[in-house]
Amino acid sequence: xxxxxxxxxxxxxxxxxxxxxxxxxxxxxxxxxxxxxxxxxxxxxxxxxxxxxxxxxxxxxxxxxxxxxxxxxxxxxxxxxxxxxxxxxxxxxxxxxxxxxxxxxxxxxxxxxxxxxxxxxxxxxxxxxxxxxxxxxxxxxxxxxxxxxxxxxxx
Amino acid sequence: xxxxxxxxxxxxxxxxxxxxxxxxxxxxxxxxxxxxxxxxxxxxxxxxxxxxxxxxxxxxxxxxxxxxxxxxxxxxxxxxxxxxxxxxxxxxxxxxxxxxxxxxxxxxxxxxxxxxxxxxxxxxxxxxxxxxxxxxxxxxxxxxxxxxxxxxxxxxxxxxxxxxxxxxxxxxxxxxxxxxxxxxxxxxxxxxxxxxxxxxxxxxxxxxxxxxxxxxxxxxxxxxxxxxxxxxxxxxxxxxxxxxxxxxxxxxxxxxxxxxxxxxxxxxx
Numbered sequence: 001x002x003x004x005x006x007x008x009x010x011x012x013x014x015x016x017x018x019x020x021x022x023x024x025x026x027x028x029x030x031x032x033x034x035x036x037x038x039x040x041x042x043x044x045x046x047x048x049x050x051x052x053x054x055x056x057x058x059x060x061x062x063x064x065x066x067x068x069x070x071x072x073x074x075x076x077x078x079x080x081x082x083x084x085x086x087x088x089x090x091x092x093x094x095x096x097x098x099x100x101x102x103x104x105x106x107x108x109x110x111x112x113x114x115x116x117x118x119x120x121x122x123x124x125x126x127x128x129x130x131x132x133x134x135x136x137x138x139x140x141x142x143x144x145x146x147x148x149x150x151x152x153x154x155x
Numbered sequence: 156x157x158x159x160x161x162x163x164x165x166x167x168x169x170x171x172x173x174x175x176x177x178x179x180x181x182x183x184x185x186x187x188x189x190x191x192x193x194x195x196x197x198x199x200x201x202x203x204x205x206x207x208x209x210x211x212x213x214x215x216x217x218x219x220x221x222x223x224x225x226x227x228x229x230x231x232x233x234x235x236x237x238x239x240x241x242x243x244x245x246x247x248x249x250x251x252x253x254x255x256x257x258x259x260x261x262x263x264x265x266x267x268x269x270x271x272x273x274x275x276x277x278x279x280x281x282x283x284x285x286x287x288x289x290x291x292x293x294x295x296x297x298x299x300x301x302x303x304x305x306x307x308x309x310x311x312x313x314x315x316x317x318x319x320x321x322x323x324x325x326x327x328x329x330x331x332x333x334x335x336x337x338x339x340x341x342x343x344x345x346x347x348x349x350x351x352x353x354x355x356x357x358x359x360x361x362x363x364x365x366x367x368x369x370x371x372x373x374x375x376x377x378x379x380x381x382x383x384x385x386x387x388x389x390x391x392x393x394x395x396x397x398x399x400x401x402x403x404x405x406x407x408x409x410x411x412x413x414x415x416x417x418x419x420x421x422x423x424x
Contacts, residue, residue, distance in 0.1 A: 011296050011299060013281065016281055016283075016299075016355065017281075019299075019303050019355070019357065020279075020281075020355060020356075020357035021218075021219075021357065022360060025360050025361065026361050027214070027363070036365075043378050045365055047363060047365060063360075063361070063363040063365075064363075065311065065363070065365070065366045067304055068300055068303045068304050068307075071360065
């Protein structure tokens, strides 16, 4: 799916469709868990709502104040993991990491903030299952969109 | 009351985007006027909600359908206006809004009687050809990304400033927010009309409350100034990248407007 992410040059019809009508965008009324990834430097965030049924991701929604690269990647990634299990989702992130090399450093950071928000939602679920009171789980990004290279996130 | 506010917000967007999608200048202009009236309805509703110690949000439940012709847009708009009538408050403001909407319905009905108005809509055809300009693909791609980024950003600014304006007691802040809202309306209209030319008209995505509920105004303004600087830079880059005198002049003009936004925002610090 992400082999079509080539922006800004050579924009595909699929990418354009995700720009015009992002999939799974907004809020989920009764999610199992919520995760946020925040770039403190630019204040860009992605919030991910995940509804789980056992290991199956029954539904997802995401929202962001970020750039259109973040929106397109969030739209594609959410479509990819919906109705699959969490193991598949983690595998999808791994596969994505391998493909990130074709993107610009800025686009890599956009992708990273999307995945981090999803992983934060799973961490929120884990914490809730362990009896911890937590409205949402927050990951702060180490690398900013303003930086040139992508790095790891930090809790 | 939040439901009324939400429906009015959706109607403001529907009228605005009908105006952007339709190329007939007379219809476009008239619908845009109605959209500005609808935006003032939103402002007055928000004020009444806050006075009654209530609250509202910017959630919405709508799609921008890819309509094929002008009548499809107008028929959908007519239905939306009719459907909202029953939920307006039973007071002076509600009465005012209803008479405005009745006049809009009258205008739409008049348009629908004349088959000459039923032109094809090209705003959603994804052709990405800009007027008669033969721009190379990389410039079209850069323009596309700019328009998606900035149309969202202008919509965001309109709503964030309106949210803060409704809550301030400071006259200077109120005035500055109004100027910034007016400026962003113009930018949103300009960018959306360009998106129509390119066949990529799309609704800006919904705002999450993390974006518009601001705890620290000073920090928000400082971040906003940094964003304006970034927007200026984007305009300049686009102006340099697009080898078309008319478009370059337009983006330079927007760039200079961003300069003054920074001055306005500094008044808030």
